[in-house]
Amino acid sequence: MMGRRLRRLWNLTRRHLGGIGAAVLTVGLVYSGSVEWLELRSLDKRFELRPRRAPSAPIVIVSIDEASVRELNEPWPFPRRLHGQLIDRISAWKPLVIGFDVLFPEPSSRGRKDDEVLGAAVTRAGNVVLAASCIKEMQALTDIQIGYVVVDCNLPILEVGRGAVAAAPVDLYQDADSHVRRAPLNVLVGDKMEPGFDHQIYRQAVAAGLPAKALPDADTILVNFRGGRDSFPSIPYYRIVKGEVTPEAFPGELTGKIVLIGSTTQAEHDVFPTVFSGGVGMSGVEIHANVLETLIRGDPIREVPRTVSTALALIAALAGSGLVVRFRALRALVVTALAWVVVAGLSYAIFATADVWLRDAAFTVGLMLGYGSTATEHFIRTQRERRRMSLFFSQEVVRTLMRERDEGSLTSSRRVVTVLFSDIRDFTSLSEKLAPEQVNEMVLDYLTEMTEIVEKNGGVVDKYIGDCVMALYNAPLPNPDHAANAVRTGLELQERVLSVSAKWHAKIGVPIRCGVGINTGEAVVGFLGSRKRPAYTAIGDAVNLAARLEPLTKDHGASIIISEYTHQLVQGRFPTRPLGEVTVKGKLLPVKIYGVVPTSVRQHTRVALDAAAMLTTIGDGQSWRARTADISEGGLALTGLPPDWDVGRKIQIRLDGGGLSRQVLAEGTIVSRRGDAAGVQFTTVEGDSKPAIAD
Incomplete structure (x- = not known):
């Protein structure tokens, strides 16, 4: 209890250090005589402003x-x-x-x-x-x-x-x-x-x-x-x-x-x-x-005792500091100016009507020092925090956070958010094949692309955990369509990771793939953490579930998995497929999960097709025979693929039989895996093959 009181007292003192320093400095200036010339000039000004008095003595x-x-x-x-x-x-x-x-x-x-x-x-x-x-x-x-x-x-x-x-x-x-x-x-x-x-x-x-x-x-x-x-x-x-x-x-x-x-x-x-x-x-x-x-x-x-004017100056320094702490700097400046006008007007009034000199120059100095020192310290601290936040949030979000913090409304609170987790699959084994500098460069490329997409869709990057990205939607900025925006982010992430993968596949011969887990629910959101290093984040069961869903993408052959809570908000807007129920660590009841299929694969009508497929990987020339499950103008589903043919691998495809009117030749990219099945998105289709697919 005593420790908590001391911490509270220290926090209060720390916020008013500028005012306390200004108060001490003001008293020192008063008793050293440094503001006396201001007091005397202030007295002269009162005489100048006061209406002239005609002499009445003989x-x-x-x-x-x-x-x-x-x-x-x-x-x-x-x-x-x-x-x-x-x-x-x-x-x-x-x-x-x-x-x-x-x-x-x-x-x-x-x-x-x-x-x-x-x-x-x-x-x-x-x-x-x-x-x-x-x-x-x-x-x-x-x-x-x-x-x-x-x-x-x-x-x-x-x-x-x-x-x-x-x-x-x-x-x-x-x-x-x-x-x-x-x-x-x-x-x-x-x-x-x-x-x-x-x-x-x-x-x-x-x-x-x-x-x-x-x-x-x-x-x-x-x-x-x-x-x-x-x-x-x-x-x-x-x-x-x-x-x-x-x-x-x-x-x-x-x-x-x-x-x-x-x-x-x-x-x-x-x-x-x-x-x-x-x-x-x-x-x-x-x-x-x-x-x-x-x-x-x-x-x-008649002079008001110096102790009174010094006490007023002391109060002014603390008040000037307190106004900056209580209000935003501009509003505090207005209130400070009004306080000065009131005191200056009062001191002039008692001089003009009662011939009493209340020294107010020290009050003015104290008010200015209290406001100025705290406002300067507040500005420096704010700019430091703004620069730090700019590393994680967009400028719009930073402005909102700083404004709400200044207004005192940015406290932790419960709100419904959508949380997205995404990381690079098999990152540990991948890192073992690369030099530390290459790992750093690869992660930087990946996170830069991911952050851009998150912010584009109205989310904020909550934190980076190694190669993992945690993003929030509907916090701190209101985002009414937060669930859909999170799913849209996941889809665009999968699209963008293909280009990142191609770059690094060319460099190190290993493709990059990522998994995305998304959940919607109530969480505690705000500046959380230690008193020395608070950070804007979200905590709660909704966050934990999103984090548990992301690793499941590998087991279920889906690049994006959403919870049933998110699915209820986006149902019918994105192509999804049920993946059953899972019991994740930390939850007693099973949760229904759904896989989100890349829209580029599902934008065309699919038809069942059982045809022989001769596949050859682009780059290393590996060949494999597989069977088709269905086909559309945008891609096809394959079965019987080897387990090491990961998402992002580019392949040449030759299809024969199965009722096709002619042989189909195409190139595509594996966009999803589950067991020995895979979803392939066409990148090019030879001209003579298009009618066969259309038929």
């Missing part, structure tokens, strides 16, 4: 753009006094907080006064958060994103920063592909966690009256980007400095808003690829606006 960008550089006619970096003027003008609107995304780590090149003017404006405003630049060291995180450890921060110089409410690291985090998708809430500076630039601005805005949202319990967040460049309202730097935009003219423009000041020019290199950048890049200040929008709305992208 955020305005004051952009240091190309127009400002041109209109102010000042090279970058601008004089710090201009920054001071800007802060003073913005403060007149009474914004919630001002975030200055410009670094001031060194004194101004324009002198101390330039720094003091800016510092005084920062102090007067009382709500300015300045940017600090940090010295970072990269480290690999467990989730494959690039991580940083801040070693030190370059804070704004004292003259500028003493009046700021905070100075915080402004640096953005980039993934391994250089895209910005995450933002730091807190930054490890030395051994202490400090709020990042966006976190500090958010805290100041909440302190100034902005409704607070619960922040994620994490040091980094996935930014819920609202769109690409220019998604947030902005005012050019120069328009405020030059007084074109004032509180009097635009009273609500910056009042109660979070104002971010920063460069939006490509020349400043403060641009980064993001989920929406499309290769152009988004300015740092716009990215900070997206981070603040995410914090204010409280909707950062």
